[in-house]
Amino acid sequence: MTEIKNPFITKGYISKEYFCDREEETADILSAINNGRDLILYGKRKMGKSALIKHVFHQLDNKIISIWVDLLPSVNFNDFLTLTANAVLSAFEEEDPLYKKIWAGMKKLRPTVTYDEVSGTPNVSFDLSDTSARIDTFSKLIRLLSSSSKKVVIALDEFQQIQEYPEKNIAEHLRTLLQSLPNVTVIFSGSDQHMLLDMFNKIDQPFYEFGQHLKLGPIDSDKYVDFIEAHFKKNKRKIERGDIYNIIEWCNHRTMNIQILANRLYSLHQKTITEADIQNMKDTILKEKEDIYYTLKRVVSKGQWKVLSAFAREGKVYAPYGKAFMQKYGFTNSSIIRRVVQFCLDKGLLYQSHDGEESFFELDDVFLRRWVEMTTV
Ligand SMILES: Nc1ncnc2c1ncn2[C@@H]1O[C@H](COP(=O)(O)OP(=O)(O)OP(=O)(O)O)[C@@H](O)[C@H]1O
Numbered sequence: 284m285t286e287i288k289n290p291f292i293t294k295g296y297i298s299k300e301y302f303c304d305r306e307e308e309t310a311d312i313l314s315a316i317n318n319g320r321d322l323i324l325y326g327k328r329k330m331g332k333s334a335l336i337k338h339v340f341h342q343l344d345n346k347i348i349s350i351w352v353d354l355l356p357s358v359n360f361n362d363f364l365t366l367t368a369n370a371v372l373s374a375f376e377e378e379d380p381l382y383k384k385i386w387a388g389m390k391k392l393r394p395t396v397t398y399d400e401v402s403g404t405p406n407v408s409f410d411l412s413d414t415s416a417r418i419d420t421f422s423k424l425i426r427l428l429s430s431s432s433k434k435v436v437i438a439l440d441e442f443q444q445i446q447e448y449p450e451k452n453i454a455e456h457l458r459t460l461l462q463s464l465p466n467v468t469v470i471f472s473g474s475d476q477h478m479l480l481d482m483f484n485k486i487d488q489p490f491y492e493f494g495q496h497l498k499l500g501p502i503d504s505d506k507y508v509d510f511i512e513a514h515f516k517k518n519k520r521k522i523e524r525g526d527i528y529n530i531i532e533w534c535n536h537r538t539m540n541i542q543i544l545a546n547r548l549y550s551l552h553q554k555t556i557t558e559a560d561i562q563n564m565k566d567t568i569l570k571e572k573e574d575i576y577y578t579l580k581r582v583v584s585k586g587q588w589k590v591l592s593a594f595a596r597e598g599k600v601y602a603p604y605g606k607a608f609m610q611k612y613g614f615t616n617s618s619i620i621r622r623v624v625q626f627c628l629d630k631g632l633l634y635q636s637h638d639g640e641e642s643f644f645e646l647d648d649v650f651l652r653r654w655v656e657m658t659t660v
Pocket residue numbers: 292293294295296301302303304305327328329330331332333334335474502538539542
């Protein structure tokens with residue numbers, strides 16, 4: 284097992300020892316894979332979608348080929364193809380006999396091949412000029428995989444990215460292809476505020492009713508407290524359970540922020556972490572981000588900043604255009620708020636979510652929210 288110095292990791296996935304809970308979601312995804320159901324995994328940013336997929340992949344036996352493709356850097360279908368092909372190659376050990384077969388098949392698709400100077404592993408890229416050639420090559424690549432006797436699961440992470448591609452009808456082509464391969468299961472994943480859900484929920488969209496939906500919410504607080512306390516204890520350090528609950532609350536239950544704060548507190552190398560240490564660490568983190576936040580304040584208009592600060596102070600805003608909210612924060616014109624809300628949603632500063640049937644707005648960046656709350660700006 285990989286030994287690391289700080290058990291609170293702030294990127295990627297190492298092993299289940301450093302991964303908190305998600306037992307139900309893991310079981311749901313495993314069941315979908317084992318029963319050949321495609322899955323749409325969505326949730327707020329930084330909640331842990333990518334890490335969960337990797338966690339699930341770590342539990343699969345070697346009868347299943349698991350491929351994780353991060354589509355975030357892709358801007359067209361050529362990139363999609365290149366990223367998928369490289370993800371396919373890195374899904375195998377080089378000594379795996381299937382790797383040789385896949386590699387031989389992939390070379391027939393005429394990629395440009397370069398080799399990593401250190402490890403010697405191949406890296407492929409495609410530069411096909413027209414859309415139909417790109418789609419045809421992708422189709423051959425996927426069919427190559429599905430022709431093996433093994434079951435295949437492909438995670439297309441940040442799938443909403445395909446909406447940015449200039450090629451037409453990509454979603455239609457993908458749907459037709461992916462639907463025709465019974466031994467290939469697909470996990471589509473992305474943040475809900477990135478229109479991922481529109482692609483699967485709108486009746487006029489090719490992926491309408493395509494697969495099972497799984498919304499990733501926050502980790503159960505009791506389980507997160509157990510996890511954090513246990514890792515401190517393991518290294519003979521003490522942190523009060525009540526203080527950990529407060530940390531989770533302060534981080535608005537966002538996994539990434541909780542991990543960052545826990546990581547920083549753990550790195551103090553103290554026998555006991557006091558409430559004052561936690562407060563100091565929160566201040567330090569916000570101070571480090573201050574330049575970015577002041578820049579943001581400079582680039583938005585005064586009016587936009589006023590709305591943003593009101594949202595930060597309020598937390599969850601259910602009725603931004605209602606009398607109560609407007610009076611509390613000194614607004615007189617609801618159409619201005621409406622415009623700013625749209626602007627902030629487009630820029631990813633705000634997101635819209637639901638508590639049951641009630642919809643609300645909230646600042647996406649938890650630390651920004653805490654900074655605005657704290658500063659008298
Ligand atoms: N269950 C968990 N236990 C401990 N750490 C976790 C857990 N889930 C995620 N993390 C950590 O939280 C951080 C954010 O997770 P991740 O990148 O998977 O989120 P995401 O939802 O995919 O984010 P994005 O919206 O940017 O794609 C990472 O550092 C990851 O290691």
